[in-house]
Amino acid sequence: MNRLLSTWLIAAVTLALFIWAVSLLHWDRPSPRQRASSPEKATCPQTLATSTTINDLQTIPQDIGPFAAVFKQTMRADEQRQAARQFHQQYFTPWTTTAPLFETTTVAEGVRQLAAQTWYGENRLIVEPTRMQHLLALADLERFPSMNQLGIAIKPSFIRILPTMRPFYETPDDVPFDHLQFAEIKPNEPVRLLHATTDGAWLYIETSYANGWVDPEAIRLVDESVRNRLANAPQLVVVRDYSSIQTTQSKILPQPKIGTLYPLVKEEADHWLVDVAVVGDDQHATLATARIAKNDARRHPLPLNSENVTLIGNELLKTDYGWGELYRNRDCSATTRDFFLAFGIWLPRNSYKQITSGPFVPLAGLSTSDKELRIREQGIPFRTLLHHKGHIMLYVGLHNSKPVILHTAWGLAYRPTNCPEQKFIIGRTIVSTLEAGKELSLSKGTTLDRLDGMLLLPVPDKEHAQRNQPSAAGVK
Structure with a gap:
């Protein structure tokens, strides 16, 4: 009997210790009852949720082609x-x-x-x-x-x-x-x-x-000879991100993105031969001849026409968001800069510098309907930048009489009823109206609400004389 009782006591103590140890592993987790009773977790969407979409991404074609098809006003040859x-x-x-x-x-x-x-x-x-x-x-x-x-x-x-x-x-x-x-x-x-x-x-x-x-x-x-070659030769511009390029000795070179320029050496049936800067024997730059597919590069600058804005615009639509081009992606001003670079139109780097690089049309203080009217009357698709603080966009035309933009955006801040502010992540380049996400309770209003100006490109030559300011941490 004593042996049986002793065995039973040992088993009971062992079980108690096991239960206590398991409870320690879970001390910081709320019980299922507690988790279910938390109103914020039960009723509010997850921060950075991407399980849903906004109406614009379902109703606006994510394709530049339909907008380019009705693109009429291009630049004159002298422009x-x-x-x-x-x-x-x-x-x-x-x-x-x-x-x-x-x-x-x-x-x-x-x-x-x-x-x-x-x-x-x-x-x-x-x-x-x-x-x-x-x-x-x-x-x-x-x-x-x-x-x-x-x-x-x-x-x-x-x-x-x-x-x-x-x-x-x-x-x-x-x-x-x-x-x-x-x-x-x-x-x-x-x-x-x-x-x-x-x-x-x-x-x-x-x-x-x-x-x-x-x-x-x-x-x-x-050295001067290499500089002269690059500055005076006809140029090609890369029109597809991460194009393949290798020297005529089959050495693979770093993949260029849209807007990279190479001096043209020779045209072949399916490829271009170009000059590429590489490390020379003296550790200075020298030029090597490289080959890039004709499908990946064009003579620079591209004519600003329907075919070419479709080509560049649709390639940029494949871009994910990258602040400061992190991960070799793009932010809003990198997208606008690379778009216009292909057409031989120079832009500075961030949104504020871009919109102030020429005489822009002020929109701040106007009603939303007057802003749309001003864009329809004065904006030229694929030649007009639109801006609000911290964001720059390319005007591409109209959809159901509403101005439409190509832009690279991170997300939209919104505040569901009885919930803290959330973020709808876009995280890529899209085509949208200026009221993308208006069906949400947007914390800061729509892009149209905040729109403060537009700029027609190219900027007159005298406007490029402004002095550059140093880069600093801040808005792209």
């Missing part, structure tokens, strides 16, 4: 020639000016102001002051700029606001908005080298539209 001259002048300014393009006196101060702010890292924790101090020491701003040399990009590379690939977010949940990410430089682009970090791991460069820190392996110094 396109003038735009091409302006483009050539702007594109090669890193090589043709004698001084830096951007206000170097304000670069250091801008970086210091950025460093004084609170930022969050990839671990969602505040960036430590010691890390910030280390970055500032690497940047060696007291000696900025320390060089003035001409170079060229030999592969795609990201331009960063500080010399690091680690992100800076405004809030712990601000992904994917890394505010150190500014732009992606394209192969063969002219650059000017202005500075280097103390360890030589980063170069500070400027292009015709952006300035910041890049991987030095992406840049090589370039």
Whole structure:
């Protein structure tokens, strides 16, 4: 009997310990009853939900073709020639000016102001002051700029606001908005080298539209003969993202995106032969002959006609959203810039600089119906930029008498009844009206509500004379 009782007691204690251990594993999880009784989780949609769609994505063709088919007003031949001259002048300014393009006196101060702010890292924790101090020491701003040399990009590379690939977010949940990410430089682009970090791991460069820190392996110094060849040869423009290109010795080169320019060497039946900047024996840039399919490149600039706006527009519709071209994707101003680049129309990089690059038509303060009327009367499809703070869009025409835009957007903030603010993620390039998502309870109103201006392109030549300002963390 005693042995039986002892066995029973041991079993009971073992079972109790097991139940207690299991309970410890689940101490931080609400019970099914608690989860069901939480009104927010039971009735509110999940933040960043993408299980539904907005009406515009179901009713507006996600195809530029129908809008291009009725595209009537193109540029006259003399307008396109003038735009091409302006483009050539702007594109090669890193090589043709004698001084830096951007206000170097304000670069250091801008970086210091950025460093004084609170930022969050990839671990969602505040960036430590010691890390910030280390970055500032690497940047060696007291000696900025320390060089003035001409170079060229030999592969795609990201331009960063500080010399690091680690992100800076405004809030712990601000992904994917890394505010150190500014732009992606394209192969063969002219650059000017202005500075280097103390360890030589980063170069500070400027292009015709952006300035910041890049991987030095992406840049090589370039001599006068190579510069003359690139500046004076007829050009091809890449019209499809991630096109295949390889040298005539079968060396595969980094895949270019829409808007990459290559000097034309020769035309073959199915391919173009082009000049591509590569690393020479002396570690400076030299030119190699490469082959790219005719389907992937065209003579630059493209005529602004129905066929070509359909080609470029539909290729851009394949693009996912990428702040500062993160992951080699695009944000709103990268999309508009690359669209017009193909047609030989130069634009600066971010939304504010683009809309202020010429005399724009003010729309702020007008009623929504008057804004639409102004766009219908004065806007020219595929030549007109529309803007509200932080966002730039391309006007492509009308759908049921409503203005329609091509744009790369992250999402729409909305607030369901009795719920906190949510985000409907778009996360790509779309065609929509200016009232996309109006069926939701939009927190900030529609794009049409916030629209403040439009700009007709190309901009008159005299308007391109404005002085560039340094890049800084902020709106694209």
